[in-house]
Amino acid sequence: MTLAFYFRDRGLLLLWLPVYFTLSHAALGQPVGAGDIAFQSTVAGHYEVRFDSQPKPIVINQIQSWVMSVRTGDGLCVKGAEITVVGGMPEHNHGFPTAPLVRPGANDCEYLVEGLRFHMSGRWEMSFNIKAGAKTDTLMVSLDL
Amino acid sequence: MSNSDRLMALIAVGILLSAGYFLLDDPSDQPWTPDEEKTLESLWIGNLSQPPIDSSNAVATNINAAKLGHKLFFDPRLSVNGLVSCAICHQPSRHFSDGMAKGFAIGEAQRNTPSIVGTAYSPWFYWDGRKDSLWAQALAPLEHEDEHGGNRMAYIHFISGDEVYRPMYQELFGDLPDISDPVRFPANAAPGDNPEWNKAWQAMAAADQESITRAFTNLGKSIAAYEMLLVPQPSRFDHYVETELINDASTQESLFSPNEKMGLRLFIGKAGCINCHNGPLLTNNEFHNTGLVNSAGEIPDKGRVEGERLVRADPFNCAGRYSDSAVNDCAELRFMRSGVDLIGAMRTPSLRNLEGTAPYMHKGQMKQLSEVLDHYNRAPEAMIGHNEAEPLGLNDLELRQLEDFLNTLNGPVLTPIL
Numbered sequence: 001m002t003l004a005f006y007f008r009d010r011g012l013l014l015l016w017l018p019v020y021f022t023l024s025h026a027a028l029g030q031p032v033g034a035g036d037i038a039f040q041s042t043v044a045g046h047y048e049v050r051f052d053s054q055p056k057p058i059v060i061n062q063i064q065s066w067v068m069s070v071r072t073g074d075g076l077c078v079k080g081a082e083i084t085v086v087g088g089m090p091e092h093n094h095g096f097p098t099a100p101l102v103r104p105g106a107n108d109c110e111y112l113v114e115g116l117r118f119h120m121s122g123r124w125e126m127s128f129n130i131k132a133g134a135k136t137d138t139l140m141v142s143l144d145l
Numbered sequence: 146m147s148n149s150d151r152l153m154a155l156i157a158v159g160i161l162l163s164a165g166y167f168l169l170d171d172p173s174d175q176p177w178t179p180d181e182e183k184t185l186e187s188l189w190i191g192n193l194s195q196p197p198i199d200s201s202n203a204v205a206t207n208i209n210a211a212k213l214g215h216k217l218f219f220d221p222r223l224s225v226n227g228l229v230s231c232a233i234c235h236q237p238s239r240h241f242s243d244g245m246a247k248g249f250a251i252g253e254a255q256r257n258t259p260s261i262v263g264t265a266y267s268p269w270f271y272w273d274g275r276k277d278s279l280w281a282q283a284l285a286p287l288e289h290e291d292e293h294g295g296n297r298m299a300y301i302h303f304i305s306g307d308e309v310y311r312p313m314y315q316e317l318f319g320d321l322p323d324i325s326d327p328v329r330f331p332a333n334a335a336p337g338d339n340p341e342w343n344k345a346w347q348a349m350a351a352a353d354q355e356s357i358t359r360a361f362t363n364l365g366k367s368i369a370a371y372e373m374l375l376v377p378q379p380s381r382f383d384h385y386v387e388t389e390l391i392n393d394a395s396t397q398e399s400l401f402s403p404n405e406k407m408g409l410r411l412f413i414g415k416a417g418c419i420n421c422h423n424g425p426l427l428t429n430n431e432f433h434n435t436g437l438v439n440s441a442g443e444i445p446d447k448g449r450v451e452g453e454r455l456v457r458a459d460p461f462n463c464a465g466r467y468s469d470s471a472v473n474d475c476a477e478l479r480f481m482r483s484g485v486d487l488i489g490a491m492r493t494p495s496l497r498n499l500e501g502t503a504p505y506m507h508k509g510q511m512k513q514l515s516e517v518l519d520h521y522n523r524a525p526e527a528m529i530g531h532n533e534a535e536p537l538g539l540n541d542l543e544l545r546q547l548e549d550f551l552n553t554l555n556g557p558v559l560t561p562i563l
Contacts, residue, residue, distance in 0.1 A: 095484075099480050
């Protein structure tokens with residue numbers, strides 16, 4: 001007899017649904033901590049991205065810049081990409097407190113993400129849109145601060 | 146009894162035991178978990194570093210500038226009637242606030258006078274963040290008709306003619322402009338709402354306007370250097386956190402009552418206060434619409450959406466010609482955002498020293514902390530924009546416990562000897 005079957009008969013299953021969905025959601029999410037955003041792959045797998053945050057680990061309430069290194073799967077620099085970033089805290093239904101921008105960095109692989117600030121602890125969701133030539137891909141980063 | 150009935154009975158017993166556990170056990174006796182301890186430490190004043198460097202003010206950390214600023218801050222001669230100093234509204238005995246709903250000097254201000262203790266840590270100033278440095282903020286009241294009511298030309302005449310101020314100024318900033326020609330430099334002149342002073346200002350040569358304005362901004366930068374030194378000192382809460390960090394349970398127990406400890410639990414947990422009131426100053430210095438009712442008879446305050454427009458246009462902002470920053474240093478201004486969610490949004494205040502800084506909120510609408518807590522517990526619809534906050538569902542006891550905890554955040558202010 002499964003738990004769901006047992007409680008369905010007694011009309012109590014509804015009481016368990018919030019618990020079930022909370023646990024499921026936690027299991028599905030793969031957030032990274034404040035000191036662990038170094039390596040990420042884009043959704044479609046076109047690019048591999050490394051971050052170097054300043055300061056490290058990431059702190060709240062301080063405007064900051066990250067260096068973002070973008071390469072193809074076989075390790076070649078992705079030069080001249082147009083990158084935008086949006087993000088926020090879904091739990092609190094608000095976006096970034098700033099308007100961060102991404103611009104070319106010190107070499108062909110590197111980009112500078114400027115103007116990032118996180119003003120609350122908790123889960124932040126960030127979406128980097130990376131367009132290089134004909135290929136566009138998205139990098140989703142979940143960050144727990 | 147069938148297997149399913151036995152299982153049901155077991156579950157029922159489990160539920161009753163759990164209920165008994167929660168009812169009988171006093172949660173205030175629970176030790177803090179490692180995660181909670183980390184959270185407490187994040188609020189500890191021991192984690193308050195030096196204020197961030199203000200690149201727009203070359204004398205921000207200059208002790209001689211602080212000495213000059215200290216004198217200017219308390220000098221009522223820096224006003225149109227010789228009666229108003231900065232300290233009229235920012236009174237040291239009230240944690241540098243004034244105890245009134247709205248500030249009052251020559252006339253009544255539009256908003257509540259915030260404490261300036263610890264404000265050097267904020268990237269934004271005023272409730273709506275319409276200034277982006279302490280020095281730019283300090284200049285505005287000097288020329289506001291309801292505050293000091295004076296004008297920059299008169300202030301530079303005063304500094305030039307004062308035997309104490311003139312050498313202090315010149316040691317820091319070099320020679321004052323030669324203002325001996327009364328045709329080029331009238332007694333009163335400033336851009337702004339006063340038609341007579343504005344007319345005199347517009348008649349001045351551009352280079353003379355520039356030299357007077359630059360000298361005027363140096364006064365603001367000196368006042369800012371003094372204000373940089375006003376920081377809160379440890380409260381009972383901070384001592385409590387220290388006992389947690391060194392595992393001194395017996396001293397810890399004597400520092401907080403059970404209600405204060407429960408209030409702290411609510412603050413960092415169920416009540417969610419820590420979302421915005423975070424860090425050692427218990428503020429994120431960001432802008433939030435929390436559905437506050439405006440003063441009776443006034444149109445709703447636009448808040449940050451207006452402050453964002455004003456700071457962008459401010460000639461004294463970080464990217465302006467009177468700033469000592471390279472433009473690329475002005476990250477807060479460069480990456481400032483706008484948006485409809487900033488309508489009616491106000492800057493989060495610090496929660497340190499609430500005992501001495503009533504009444505509360507941007508119009509001083511609330512005299513008691515209990516009113517503030519009741520407001521956040523209800524989270525009413527905003528008059529303008531959208532209230533970010535959600536109702537908290539706290540009972541009366543929990544609200545009292547939160548208030549008890551907030552009162553553990555009172556402590557002295559470091560007033561520097563200069």
